[in-house]
Amino acid sequence: MTTPKERLRPVDLARAAGISTQQVRNYLDDGVLPPAERTEAGYRSFRRRHLRALLTYRALVRGFGIGAGQEIMRAVHADELPKALELIDAGHAALHEQRRSLDRTAAALEAVAERVRAPKADLRIGELAGQLGVRTSALRVWEAEGLLTPDRERGTGYRCYRAADVRDAQLINMLRQGRYPLPQVRHVLAELRRTGSRDALREAIAQRRAEITARAGAMLEAASQLHAYTTAPDE
Numbered sequence: 001m002t003t004p005k006e007r008l009r010p011v012d013l014a015r016a017a018g019i020s021t022q023q024v025r026n027y028l029d030d031g032v033l034p035p036a037e038r039t040e041a042g043y044r045s046f047r048r049r050h051l052r053a054l055l056t057y058r059a060l061v062r063g064f065g066i067g068a069g070q071e072i073m074r075a076v077h078a079d080e081l082p083k084a085l086e087l088i089d090a091g092h093a094a095l096h097e098q099r100r101s102l103d104r105t106a107a108a109l110e111a112v113a114e115r116v117r118a119p120k121a122d123l124r125i126g127e128l129a130g131q132l133g134v135r136t137s138a139l140r141v142w143e144a145e146g147l148l149t150p151d152r153e154r155g156t157g158y159r160c161y162r163a164a165d166v167r168d169a170q171l172i173n174m175l176r177q178g179r180y181p182l183p184q185v186r187h188v189l190a191e192l193r194r195t196g197s198r199d200a201l202r203e204a205i206a207q208r209r210a211e212i213t214a215r216a217g218a219m220l221e222a223a224s225q226l227h228a229y230t231t232a233p234d235e
Contacts, residue, residue, distance in 0.1 A: 007039075008046040017054050024054070031074040032057045049234055053077075056222070056229040063218035064091045076230060084230075088223055095219065099212050105178050106205045110198065112170045123161045125150075131166075132173045139169065145182055147172055147189060171201075180204055 010021040017024075027033045028044070033053045036044045053073065060069035068087055075084040129136045142148045143159075148168060150159040161169065168189055175185045184204055191200035 006047060008048070008051060010044060010046065013046055013051055013054050016051055017058055027054065027057065030070060031077055032070055033073075034077050049232075052229050052232065056225045059218070059222040059225045063215065063220075063222035064088070069222075072226065076226070081230060084226070088219075088226070091219060095212060095215055099209075102178065102205065102208055102212065105174055109171060109174050109201055109205070112167060112174070123166060125159045125161070128161050128166065128169055132169060134173060138173075142169070142172055145186070147182070147186060175204070178208060180208070 010024045013024045014021045024033075025044075028036055028050075033046075033050050036046055036050065039045050057069055057073050060072055064072070064087075068091055072084045072087050075081070075087065123131070125136050125139055129139055139148065139159075143150065148161075148165060150161045150165050152158065153160050171189065171192075172185055175188065180188075184207075188200045188204055191197055
């Protein structure tokens with residue numbers, strides 16, 4: 001039986017996790033925390049297990065994201081540990097694929113950046129979009145952001161993408177697929193155009209590698225906390 005001294009208030013959990021008491025209530029309603037008892041006055045009464053669940057969830061969010069973190073904790077509280085572990089495995093597999101994809105993208109970006117002439121130039125917007133596998137609206141957005149500056153044909157006013165434009169569009173497309181923000185893409189292109197150096201490109205790839213490594217570390221910490229939570233005695 002839980003004694004008054006062992007009981008925790010919503011504010012106690014909130015302070016320990018650095019969140020609001022309303023968030024604690026939301027987590028309880030969402031199944032992120034195990035069910036809570038109520039006092040005779042009708043107030044929710046939490047125990048140490050709720051605090052461990054809260055800190056475990058917060059670690060899962062840092063490593064796996066909000067959606068996956070919620071699903072994992074709900075599975076645990078529904079006594080579906082195999083499902084929770086499957087979600088953990090899926091997160092690790094997805095991150096591993098991101099790392100492999102980054103390796104492929106890095107090699108492809110270096111190859112594209114080295115090109116002096118693209119295989120085919122003087123393309124119109126529809127032709128370039130088809131070559132890249134993107135919508136023409138994407139090319140217009142990149143142009144509006146100052147990433148591309150195609151020439152205009154005399155008389156028709158149609159956009160005409162020269163060899164350098166095609167190369168830049170290929171770089172932009174690869175970087176965007178790799179989840180690089182537009183300001184970073186702009187910096188890479190500016191450096192490449194100004195000096196011909198690929199240092200900014202390599203720096204962007206190194207930064208992405210560091211982000212993946214940090215995410216892997218957060219996943220490891222979250223999995224460790226989850227293991228401790230699921231194997232600790234109830235209290």
